[in-house]
Amino acid sequence: MLTKKKLCDVPLSNKKVFLRCDLNVPLNSDGSILSSGRIISSLPTIVYALERGAKLVLLSHLGRVKQESDKKRLSLRVVADDLRVKLKQIFEKDVPVHFSPFTSGPKLKEAVESLQNSEVLVLENTRFEDLNNKAESKNNSVLAKEWAGLADIFINDAFGTTHRAHASNVGIAEFVNQSCLGLLVEHEIQQLSVLTNSPKKPFIAIMGGAKISDKLGVLERLLKLVDRLLVGGGIAYTFLKAIGQEIGKSLYDKNSLESAAKLYSEYRDKIVLPVDFVCTSSATSSIEVLDTIPPHLDSLDIGPKTIALFESHILSAKTIFWNGPLGYYEKPEFAVATESVAKVLADHPSAYIVIGGGDSAAAVSKFADKISHISTGGGASLEYLEGKLLPGLSTVSECFGEECSRDCLQEWYNLKKHILSKIVL
Ligand code: ADP
Ligand code: MG
Numbered sequence: 001m002l003t004k005k006k007l008c009d010v011p012l013s014n015k016k017v018f019l020r021c022d023l024n025v026p027l028n029s030d031g032s033i034l035s036s037g038r039i040i041s042s043l044p045t046i047v048y049a050l051e052r053g054a055k056l057v058l059l060s061h062l063g064r065v066k067q068e069s070d071k072k073r074l075s076l077r078v079v080a081d082d083l084r085v086k087l088k089q090i091f092e093k094d095v096p097v098h099f100s101p102f103t104s105g106p107k108l109k110e111a112v113e114s115l116q117n118s119e120v121l122v123l124e125n126t127r128f129e130d131l132n133n134k135a136e137s138k139n140n141s142v143l144a145k146e147w148a149g150l151a152d153i154f155i156n157d158a159f160g161t162t163h164r165a166h167a168s169n170v171g172i173a174e175f176v177n178q179s180c181l182g183l184l185v186e187h188e189i190q191q192l193s194v195l196t197n198s199p200k201k202p203f204i205a206i207m208g209g210a211k212i213s214d215k216l217g218v219l220e221r222l223l224k225l226v227d228r229l230l231v232g233g234g235i236a237y238t239f240l241k242a243i244g245q246e247i248g249k250s251l252y253d254k255n256s257l258e259s260a261a262k263l264y265s266e267y268r269d270k271i272v273l274p275v276d277f278v279c280t281s282s283a284t285s286s287i288e289v290l291d292t293i294p295p296h297l298d299s300l301d302i303g304p305k306t307i308a309l310f311e312s313h314i315l316s317a318k319t320i321f322w323n324g325p326l327g328y329y330e331k332p333e334f335a336v337a338t339e340s341v342a343k344v345l346a347d348h349p350s351a352y353i354v355i356g357g358g359d360s361a362a363a364v365s366k367f368a369d370k371i372s373h374i375s376t377g378g379g380a381s382l383e384y385l386e387g388k389l390l391p392g393l394s395t396v397s398e399c400f401g402e403e404c405s406r407d408c409l410q411e412w413y414n415l416k417k418h419i420l421s422k423i424v425l
Pocket of ligand 2: 359
């Protein structure tokens with residue numbers, strides 16, 4: 001992966017630089033930004049490019065645009081406004097942040113052409129183009145060529161979409177003259193590759209979440225790498241059912257039973273399944289903790305004995321990967337296991353800990369500074385670990401011989417520190 005061109009391999013001054021970020025921030029119902037975490041994560045590459053005199057054009061999607069009426073609540077204008085405030089704090093002066101309501105056409109071209117060095121142009125939500133036969137999400141080549149034709153250089157810094165082939169990350173990279181990875185993406189790959197290349201042992205993975213069918217591939221790969229796989233959340237019940245245990249009315253996936261049984265028979269010594277359960281009945285909504293799930297009850301969290309069992313494995317581990325909540329954590333009465341494990345991870349004296357997944361990242365957000373790495377990409381981090389080719393990475397220009405730096409990560413660390421010291425959170 002490090003044969004890809006990196007940000008510090010490419011001169012940016014006076015160039016029209018199209019930068020794909022993941023600015024897909026969660027919004028409040030009034031349209032304001034709920035959390036600007038994704039904007040903050042994108043700042044190192046943005047600041048790097050502005051410091052070097054790029055004419056910087058930012059592309060990002062925001063939510064899903066299916067019909068004309070979605071456009072009103074999914075405009076990236078709020079993000080451009082927030083970015084303007086943050087850049088002023090960082091540079092201690094006004095940085096021009098323009099906004100283009102046009103995602104294609106002559107007005108966009110005009111806006112790009114009139115951009116000056118060290119100025120920013122934020123394009124409207126790239127998924128507005130989806131109203132034209134899903135041009136963005138289906139990687140329409142006419143759209144991708146149009147964007148590529150406006151750019152001298154393309155930077156992919158949107159790790160969260162690297163597992164998808166859209167016009168704004170894959171198509172544009174295919175048609176532009178030169179492309180490279182952004183600092184956030186380079187950092188993500190470096191952190192995740194520790195897990196696949198050189199994990200300190202014991203290495204354990206904790207897997208939960210709802211849909212096992214999405215996770216079978218990564219489970220299989222992880223089982224080859226780890227010493228133990230601790231299974232909780234909705235996916236545990238498919239394993240339990242597959243090995244013949246009663247799971248009552250708990251969530252499971254019929255179509256994944258065979259695969260789960262196969263994994264269990266191959267890796268029986270590594271897979272740690274729950275031994276007690278927080279059960280409920282939708283009729284009475286009473287809660288009981290039981291060692292086995294009776295036929296009429298639904299288990300929505302793992303119980304205290306399982307939490308203790310998981311803790312003992314966690315404390316002896318040197319490398320830990322966690323994806324997926326261990327229960328129906330949106331309801332406080334079923335969030336106990338997820339919160340307890342988050343706390344144990346935060347207090348771990350020494351392990352290298354990586355969290356992947358939107359819901360799992362939300363569950364540890366209180367302890368974010370105590371976790372080695374929280375991935376900005378849920379699906380992307382799982383597909384990377386699974387060993388799949390990520391189209392958003394594979395389409396970026398290659399780097400050869402002396403034109404390539406070893407890495408640009410020192411820039412990422414320095415900029416991140418500088419940015420966090422300047423912006424008002
Ligand atoms: P991530 O975003 O971290 O990858 P997932 O999206 O796979 O995680 O799964 C998150 C969802 O799984 C949450 O909405 C959570 O409520 C649900 N979940 C976890 N355990 C259970 C359970 N036992 N029963 C029902 N839902 C569960
Ligand atoms: Mg999720």
